Amino acid sequence: MTPGARVQSAIEILDLVIGAARSGGAAADTILARWFAAHRFAGSKDRRAIRELVYAAIRRCGEVPANGRAAMLAVAEVDAAVAAAFDGLGYGPPPIGTGEQAAVAGAVPAWLAEALAASGLDEAAQAALLGRAPLDTRINRLRAATVAIDGAEPIEGLPDALRLAPDTQVERLPDYATGAIEVQDAGSQVVALACGAKPGDRVVDLCAGAGGKTLALAAAMANEGAILAADTDRARLQRLPPRAERAGVTIAETRLLDPNREAAALEDWRGSADVVLVDAPCSGTGTWRRNPEARWRLTPERLARLTDTQARLLDIAADLVRPGGRLIHVVCSLLDAEGRDQAEAFVLRHPGWVAAPVDVPFGSRHGLGIRLDPAHHRTDGFFVAALTKP
Numbered sequence: 001m002t003p004g005a006r007v008q009s010a011i012e013i014l015d016l017v018i019g020a021a022r023s024g025g026a027a028a029d030t031i032l033a034r035w036f037a038a039h040r041f042a043g044s045k046d047r048r049a050i051r052e053l054v055y056a057a058i059r060r061c062g063e064v065p066a067n068g069r070a071a072m073l074a075v076a077e078v079d080a081a082v083a084a085a086f087d088g089l090g091y092g093p094p095p096i097g098t099g100e101q102a103a104v105a106g107a108v109p110a111w112l113a114e115a116l117a118a119s120g121l122d123e124a125a126q127a128a129l130l131g132r133a134p135l136d137t138r139i140n141r142l143r144a145a146t147v148a149i150d151g152a153e154p155i156e157g158l159p160d161a162l163r164l165a166p167d168t169q170v171e172r173l174p175d176y177a178t179g180a181i182e183v184q185d186a187g188s189q190v191v192a193l194a195c196g197a198k199p200g201d202r203v204v205d206l207c208a209g210a211g212g213k214t215l216a217l218a219a220a221m222a223n224e225g226a227i228l229a230a231d232t233d234r235a236r237l238q239r240l241p242p243r244a245e246r247a248g249v250t251i252a253e254t255r256l257l258d259p260n261r262e263a264a265a266l267e268d269w270r271g272s273a274d275v276v277l278v279d280a281p282c283s284g285t286g287t288w289r290r291n292p293e294a295r296w297r298l299t300p301e302r303l304a305r306l307t308d309t310q311a312r313l314l315d316i317a318a319d320l321v322r323p324g325g326r327l328i329h330v331v332c333s334l335l336d337a338e339g340r341d342q343a344e345a346f347v348l349r350h351p352g353w354v355a356a357p358v359d360v361p362f363g364s365r366h367g368l369g370i371r372l373d374p375a376h377h378r379t380d381g382f383f384v385a386a387l388t389k390p
């Protein structure tokens with residue numbers, strides 16, 4: 001494909017991504033995969049180039065752009081090769097018209113910039129939310145004592161973490177096949193450590209998803225004790241048992257919850273968990289590096305629904321914790337409404353509960369907990385608070 005044809009293809013894909021962001025449709029990765037499946041003439045180099053163009057446009061535009069062409073014109077403002085591709089030749093996009101408007105460039109949507117600034121993120125820290133994420137793995141001590149991978153770098157403070165070269169094809173590594181390594185951002189590894197789970201503990205991972213943190217908790221517990229991994233999303237939860245098998249995790253049981261009827265389904269764990277992890281559904285502002293189009297999907301209404309759910313899940317989790325046990329509130333967001341303020345509101349609603357120090361290798365103190373962010377810690381962004389039951 002010519003450079004122009006690649007740019008035009010990226011514009012068409014961006015139109016689909018923008019439509020899906022407005023209507024709650026498929027994620028950009030899914031749209032790309034479908035487009036490539038339907039356009040077999042695009043070879044592997046074309047696919048890589050088109051993918052990069054699409055993500056460059058998504059990263060460049062804080063607000064949802066009017067259309068794919070406007071988004072790509074915003075990239076053309078800073079990339080001469082892209083600008084040159086607007087030549088109207090062959091399958092390329094028509095030339096840029098006089099006075100034609102590019103989408104407004106920016107890191108975050110205007111309505112969120114103020115809330116992020118009020119949450120302590122200056123402009124540079126906000127821009128870092130859209131940077132390139134490193135490729136981190138966790139050595140699974142249930143499968144291997146040591147792992148040697150060419151070019152892997154240790155991460156200070158996290159003895160189980162290895163940072164790989166960004167283009168490493170992890171799934172092809174022998175250590176991946178044996179379950180000796182898991183792909184897991186260093187920030188998620190810090191969160192798992194913050195739970196302080198020990199061998200023999202009874203742990204609930206209330207929002208377990210596909211079990212990324214469940215597997216890390218099981219490794220920290222040396223596969224001794226019990227983990228209940230619960231979630232309302234059947235498709236995500238179904239991915240956990242095969243992952244657990246690969247990782248050699250034998251102490252995790254999954255349980256699918258009905259939204260709004262979670263407490264009844266968890267009655268048998270009431271008052272008995274040493275640790276309950278609430279890795280709550282959130283806006284994901286801390287993971288925009290991996291999923292930059294998520295900021296086009298977030299609205300004030302959606303954020304309000306998320307904070308309501310977070311508070312409700314924290315209250316459900318509180319009932320599961322044994323006296324003296326811990327509730328770990330985690331969001332992969334840097335908005336105080338989802339992190340710091342939730343923890344503070346929780347202790348006001350639950351007399352006697354206190355925030356314990358979060359014992360982790362790195363992070364900055366923030367309210368009752370700690371915070372990690374891409375600019376300062378080179379991890380995804382997280383807020384973590386450890387709350388102790390009287």
Ligand SMILES: C[S@@+](CC[C@H](N)C(=O)[O-])C[C@H]1O[C@@H](n2cnc3c(N)ncnc32)[C@H](O)[C@@H]1O
Pocket residue numbers: 206207208209210211212213214230231232233236257259260262279280281282309313332
């Ligand atoms: C941040 S993700 C969890 C990621 C997961 N812990 C991991 O480490 O990969 C939040 C999860 O909360 C789940 N969730 C949403 N509403 C829930 C509810 N009412 N009860 C339990 N889980 C819920 C979502 O399905 C999603 O999997």
